Amino acid sequence: MSTLGTTVRDLQRSLFERPDDLMLDIGAGGELLLARLRAAISLLLFLLPLLNWLTDGTLQETLAGLTGVILANVLAQAWLALAKHRRRYRWLPFVTSASDLGMVTLVLVLLLRIDPAGALNSMVVFAIYLLVIFVTALRNDGRVTLFAGALALLQYGGLVLWTFLSQPPDTLLFSPEYGTASVSNQAQRVVLLVATTLITAVIVYRMQRLVAMSGIDGLTGLPNRALLVHRVPQMLEDAREEGAPITLALIDLDHFKRINDELGHLAGDRALRHAVRCLREPAEPGEMMIRIGGEQFVLLLRHPMGTAWERVEALRRRLADTPFVPEAGEAHRSMTFSAGLASFPQDGADVSSLMRQADLRLRAAKRLGRNRTVARDEPA
Numbered sequence: 001m002s003t004l005g006t007t008v009r010d011l012q013r014s015l016f017e018r019p020d021d022l023m024l025d026i027g028a029g030g031e032l033l034l035a036r037l038r039a040a041i042s043l044l045l046f047l048l049p050l051l052n053w054l055t056d057g058t059l060q061e062t063l064a065g066l067t068g069v070i071l072a073n074v075l076a077q078a079w080l081a082l083a084k085h086r087r088r089y090r091w092l093p094f095v096t097s098a099s100d101l102g103m104v105t106l107v108l109v110l111l112l113r114i115d116p117a118g119a120l121n122s123m124v125v126f127a128i129y130l131l132v133i134f135v136t137a138l139r140n141d142g143r144v145t146l147f148a149g150a151l152a153l154l155q156y157g158g159l160v161l162w163t164f165l166s167q168p169p170d171t172l173l174f175s176p177e178y179g180t181a182s183v184s185n186q187a188q189r190v191v192l193l194v195a196t197t198l199i200t201a202v203i204v205y206r207m208q209r210l211v212a213m214s215g216i217d218g219l220t221g222l223p224n225r226a227l228l229v230h231r232v233p234q235m236l237e238d239a240r241e242e243g244a245p246i247t248l249a250l251i252d253l254d255h256f257k258r259i260n261d262e263l264g265h266l267a268g269d270r271a272l273r274h275a276v277r278c279l280r281e282p283a284e285p286g287e288m289m290i291r292i293g294g295e296q297f298v299l300l301l302r303h304p305m306g307t308a309w310e311r312v313e314a315l316r317r318r319l320a321d322t323p324f325v326p327e328a329g330e331a332h333r334s335m336t337f338s339a340g341l342a343s344f345p346q347d348g349a350d351v352s353s354l355m356r357q358a359d360l361r362l363r364a365a366k367r368l369g370r371n372r373t374v375a376r377d378e379p380a
């Protein structure tokens with residue numbers, strides 16, 4: 001029961017809360033993929049007015065179709081340009097979903113004027129509502145899925161209601177090609193919209209869980225090495241464009257083997273969690289800590305070298321002043337770390353050169369007696 005409760009709470013969080021930056025970055029990749037697909041499909045749509053003209057359609061119909069397709073292409077190109085932009089626009093998935101749904105509703109309104117029963121019974125147009133909701137899963141953001149589902153319900157439900165209410169009483173909405181549009185078959189479609197929204201929301205939730213599981217270290221709850229490889233290069237790229245400073249600190253706990261040897265591996269795990277709590281609890285905005293393996297961590301600071309050194313020194317003193325208590329009543333153990341710093345772009349233009357430089361300085365810190373932060377090259 002508690003597992004079910006936890007799942008429901010997690011699901012709620014994934015649907016209503018803003019996902020973290022990693023999730024949003026993955027979603028921005030999905031948005032770009034979708035924008036490319038939309039642009040390609042919009043180009044293909046030019047075939048429709050052409051075919052209409054070739055198959056003896058009226059000039060008025062062809063021109064109306066052409067105007068619609070041009071509008072779809074202009075929008076698709078605008079969304080593509082925004083999705084490609086370096087700056088991630090957090091509102092973009094909401095606006096593009098609304099625009100896609102708006103286009104479907106526009107087509108439906110035009111069809112309703114010609115053949116109301118045919119418009120309401122057309123499976124092709126209705127299926128596009130379902131597709132638009134379904135592809136929100138690529139944005140990795142439950143709020144976008146709920147938004148698209150609610151908007152589709154509002155627009156489609158509104159059109160159905162308006163169509164039925166605007167008919168004279170006892171009129172049968174019938175189309176020779178599409179049959180009768182009845183209240184019950186329209187109600188089924190509304191249920192289908194709700195079901196698609198819920199299924200898509202669950203897919204988003206599962207995708208978020210998978211990303212979290214593959215990118216988070218189970219022992220400490222910190223992001224793991226995967227984040228260093230996938231996210232930090234983009235962070236450096238953004239810093240380069242903005243001319244913002246970034247300093248990478250490579251942190252290694254001192255004599256950690258002794259804790260394991262003397263107190264056992266489980267106490268060693270608790271000591272690791274204790275150290276991480278000490279280093280994380282006063283986290284500054286924009287600061288990111290990654291467990292890259294064993295008792296080694298990378299701390300990314302949005303500061304130039306001098307300020308970063310002061311910050312890491314403050315953390316070092318904090319850990320040294322907060323002893324680890326293995327079990328209630330047992331003797332306290334003092335813990336310390338050594339750190340090597342490298343700043344971007346002076347010490348390296350990419351993650352591996354920054355790591356190499358920070359590692360050299362970390363080794364120097366260990367050599368010089370541990371429990372210190374080294375920010376310059378020391379003679380070997």
Ligand SMILES: Nc1nc2c(ncn2[C@@H]2O[C@H](COP(=O)(O)OP(=O)(O)OP(=O)(O)O)[C@@H](O)[C@H]2O)c(=O)[nH]1
Nearest residue numbers: 252253254255256257258260265266268269294295
């Ligand atoms: N309990 C526990 N121990 C770990 C974990 N990961 C790595 N270790 C231990 O961390 C210790 C690292 O030892 P060393 O690399 O020799 O370094 P150290 O003892 O910290 O010494 P210096 O780094 O030279 O100060 C090893 O005993 C590993 O078994 C973990 O997740 N849990």
